[in-house]
Amino acid sequence: MRRFFRRTKAIAHKEVLHIVRDARAVYLALGLPVVMLMLFGYGISQDVDHIPLAIVDQDRTPASRHLSTSLVAAGDFVREADLVSPDDVEAAFRRGSVKAVLVIPFGYQRNLARGAASQAQLLVDGSDGTTATIAMGDAAGIAQATASGRAVRASLSAGPRVRVRFNPAMVSTYNMVSGVIVLILSMVASLLTALTVSREWERGSMEQLFATPVTRAEIIIGKLIPYAGLGFVQTLLVLTLGSYMFELPIRGSLVTLFTCSTLFLLAMLGMGLLASVIAKSQLVAVQFAMLLSYMPVAMLSGFMFPIENMPWWLQGLSMAVPGRYYLTALRGVLLKGNGLHVVLGNVVALVIFAAAVLALAVRRFHRRLM
Amino acid sequence: MSHDVSVRVKDLTKRFGEFVAVHDVSFEVRKGEIFGYLGANGAGKSTTIRMLCGLLSVSSGSAEVAGVDVVHRPNAVRRAIGYMSQKFSLYLDLTVADNLEFFGGAYDLFGRTFRERRDAVMGELALETLSDELTGSLPGGLRQRLALACALLHEPEVVFLDEPTAGVDPGARRNFWRLIRRLADEGTTIFVTTHYMDEAEYCDRVGLMVAGELAALDTPERLKRNFVPGRMYEVHGADVGEVQKAAKDLGLLGIEPFGAILHVRVAENGPDAQALRRELSRRGARVTSVSDAEITLEDVFLRVVGGAAKASNASEEARTT
Numbered sequence: 001m002r003r004f005f006r007r008t009k010a011i012a013h014k015e016v017l018h019i020v021r022d023a024r025a026v027y028l029a030l031g032l033p034v035v036m037l038m039l040f041g042y043g044i045s046q047d048v049d050h051i052p053l054a055i056v057d058q059d060r061t062p063a064s065r066h067l068s069t070s071l072v073a074a075g076d077f078v079r080e081a082d083l084v085s086p087d088d089v090e091a092a093f094r095r096g097s098v099k100a101v102l103v104i105p106f107g108y109q110r111n112l113a114r115g116a117a118s119q120a121q122l123l124v125d126g127s128d129g130t131t132a133t134i135a136m137g138d139a140a141g142i143a144q145a146t147a148s149g150r151a152v153r154a155s156l157s158a159g160p161r162v163r164v165r166f167n168p169a170m171v172s173t174y175n176m177v178s179g180v181i182v183l184i185l186s187m188v189a190s191l192l193t194a195l196t197v198s199r200e201w202e203r204g205s206m207e208q209l210f211a212t213p214v215t216r217a218e219i220i221i222g223k224l225i226p227y228a229g230l231g232f233v234q235t236l237l238v239l240t241l242g243s244y245m246f247e248l249p250i251r252g253s254l255v256t257l258f259t260c261s262t263l264f265l266l267a268m269l270g271m272g273l274l275a276s277v278i279a280k281s282q283l284v285a286v287q288f289a290m291l292l293s294y295m296p297v298a299m300l301s302g303f304m305f306p307i308e309n310m311p312w313w314l315q316g317l318s319m320a321v322p323g324r325y326y327l328t329a330l331r332g333v334l335l336k337g338n339g340l341h342v343v344l345g346n347v348v349a350l351v352i353f354a355a356a357v358l359a360l361a362v363r364r365f366h367r368r369l370m
Numbered sequence: 371m372s373h374d375v376s377v378r379v380k381d382l383t384k385r386f387g388e389f390v391a392v393h394d395v396s397f398e399v400r401k402g403e404i405f406g407y408l409g410a411n412g413a414g415k416s417t418t419i420r421m422l423c424g425l426l427s428v429s430s431g432s433a434e435v436a437g438v439d440v441v442h443r444p445n446a447v448r449r450a451i452g453y454m455s456q457k458f459s460l461y462l463d464l465t466v467a468d469n470l471e472f473f474g475g476a477y478d479l480f481g482r483t484f485r486e487r488r489d490a491v492m493g494e495l496a497l498e499t500l501s502d503e504l505t506g507s508l509p510g511g512l513r514q515r516l517a518l519a520c521a522l523l524h525e526p527e528v529v530f531l532d533e534p535t536a537g538v539d540p541g542a543r544r545n546f547w548r549l550i551r552r553l554a555d556e557g558t559t560i561f562v563t564t565h566y567m568d569e570a571e572y573c574d575r576v577g578l579m580v581a582g583e584l585a586a587l588d589t590p591e592r593l594k595r596n597f598v599p600g601r602m603y604e605v606h607g608a609d610v611g612e613v614q615k616a617a618k619d620l621g622l623l624g625i626e627p628f629g630a631i632l633h634v635r636v637a638e639n640g641p642d643a644q645a646l647r648r649e650l651s652r653r654g655a656r657v658t659s660v661s662d663a664e665i666t667l668e669d670v671f672l673r674v675v676g677g678a679a680k681a682s683n684a685s686e687e688a689r690t691t
Contacts, residue, residue: 003478006475006478006480007475007476007478009475010471010472010474010475010476011472011475011476013471013472013475014461014464014468014472017463017464017468018461018463018464021463021464022463203457203459204455204456204457204458204459205459205460205461207420207425207455207459208453208455208459208460209476210425211423211424211425211448211451211453211455212448212473212476212477213445213448213449213476213477213478214476
């Protein structure tokens with residue numbers, strides 16, 4: 001047993017030297033999370049604002065002016081142009097100079113005063129789907145608020161009142177940061193593991209190792225420990241940056257957070273190991289690792305595309321993506337302050353996944369040489 | 371197993387599907403012997419070594435290395451052997467000291483035991499001054515010495531060296547073999563493969579592998595005497611074909627083209643260099659000179675392998691045997 005620990009330590013120590021001596025690995029491990037966080041946090045925001053807006057005010061009354069100014073005042077829209085007639089809308093859309101047009105018809109104020117349905121029309125350029133959806137949602141909210149503020153108090157229009165919990169401002173950055181953690185862990189953990197093991201195959205040092213008393217379990221554990229440690233550092237890094245730069249709340253317990261992270265890490269390390277055991281060269285192993293871990297996490301974890309919107313077969317497929325469980329748990333712990341008992345289902349799924357992947361990798365690893 | 375035998379192999383066979391890589395090979399290697407395994411690429415040298423090191427499963431036959439049954443306990447042999455694989459497989463991004471420390475750890479050497487052994491092998495292989503050098507920055511010869519050092523840390527009974535000097539310059543190769551000889555004199559058994567014929571001369575005994583079979587096994591001297599008897603001359607002529615034709619009816623033991631010259635072998639009591647030159651000239655061949663030549667293991671190898679190793683059909687015709 002003592003020998004087991006010492007030999008494992010020897011492997012782990014060697015692996016740390018590899019990492020430290022390889023500028024590429026250090027960049028990949030520590031630089032990439034920062035770059036991705038910046039990119040996703042600042043660059044790729046799903047919050048839509050500054051939508052160029054044109055206004056066709058046919059009513060020309062205080063009420064109509066109030067509607068258009070409040071729409072702009074909310075900050076989502078920028079008044080780009082005023083059009084005389086609704087017939088000009090088509091041309092404006094085609095030029096792409098505006099993404100939305102507010103049309104306020106004759107009699108808007110009159111209808112409002114009478115308490116009758118007053119209809120202003122918002123035309124949205126649907127060629128940019130995301131912007132369109134969000135613009136409509138925002139505008140509807142503003143229009144309703146404006147109208148009720150003016151006169152419709154009496155009618156007490158029925159309909160759901162939406163209150164957003166946990167992320168009332170609907171800041172998409174929160175989703176981004178948690179998504180980046182999942183992406184980074186899946187990418188770096190599986191990629192680096194795939195690289196380190198396939199490099200030993202490719203260079204022939206694996207055979208040299210097999211000629212020593214070192215066992216396969218010692219090789220695997222010794223190799224995984226430093227990368228698991230690296231994963232921890234990355235998780236901490238992204239969380240810290242996330243909470244400083246994007247005010248990401250951490251409402252749940254860090255213990256739960258790191259329990260989930262460890263399990264997910266193990267699954268991803270196992271994926272990398274599996275990729276390197278199946279593939280014989282570094283190049284193929286890296287592609288395998290991306291295919292096995294990164295792609296499914298990016299596409300099917302619910303980070304970029306909501307799982308609920310997927311067709312049934314993709315939803316089924318997403319059940320086999322560990323990132324899905326980790327992301328759910330992560331968001332739960334970060335934003336809702338969920339305890340372990342709430343995210344237990346996800347934790348169990350991660351445990352099963354990590355165990356299965358590692359077991360499979362170890363099995364395949366055994367078979368390689370004979 | 372008697373104490374003076376380090377490796378005992380009986381009817382060892384390795385099949386990869388239909389292909390028989392090693393076929394019914396049997397031999398013994400004495401303790402402290404340098405045992406050379408000579409053969410073309412793909413003749414089954416590495417496969418044999420890898421079976422003996424417990425890295426490949428054995429299809430049939432038996433093999434004992436350092437008293438361990440490799441067929442049934444392939445993992446148990448590792449502590450008793452050192453292995454230097456064909457490909458240089460230390461870590462290039464680690465320093466010399468790091469590599470030694472890692473392989474020390476892999477062989478269960480720690481603390482003072484490790485430091486003592488490390489200093490011993492570094493001294494023996496003259497690596498002391500290179501401790502902090504990156505392995506990747508070392509020239510081939512030094513890398514080989516480091517690889518050997520790593521394989522010797524745990525004082526193995528048998529050391530397996532698979533083409534240890536491939537890609538190493540001649541000076542460093544000679545140096546390396548001096549080290550190997552010293553190791554063997556100290557009692558370590560050396561099992562080495564090579565396809566450098568001149569290196570095989572350093573071995574106590576040489577086994578010739580041809581297409582998975584052990585075609586011959588003896589000391590270099592006896593191999594030469596048995597397979598290539600007689601005396602050898604180098605014949606320099608303006609035209610190899612002409613000399614070949616002229617020599618045809620001289621009743622010689624062998625004629626092999628060797629680049630622009632001919633290797634001509636005569637019986638022990640055959641003509642001397644002067645007489646041979648006279649005879650060839652008399653038959654119309656323009657011979658510039660005839661000189662004595664060493665019979666080498668290369669000649670043995672070519673004899674054993676037969677026509678397969680020879681490229682030209684001309685030599686096939688010229689053979690008088």
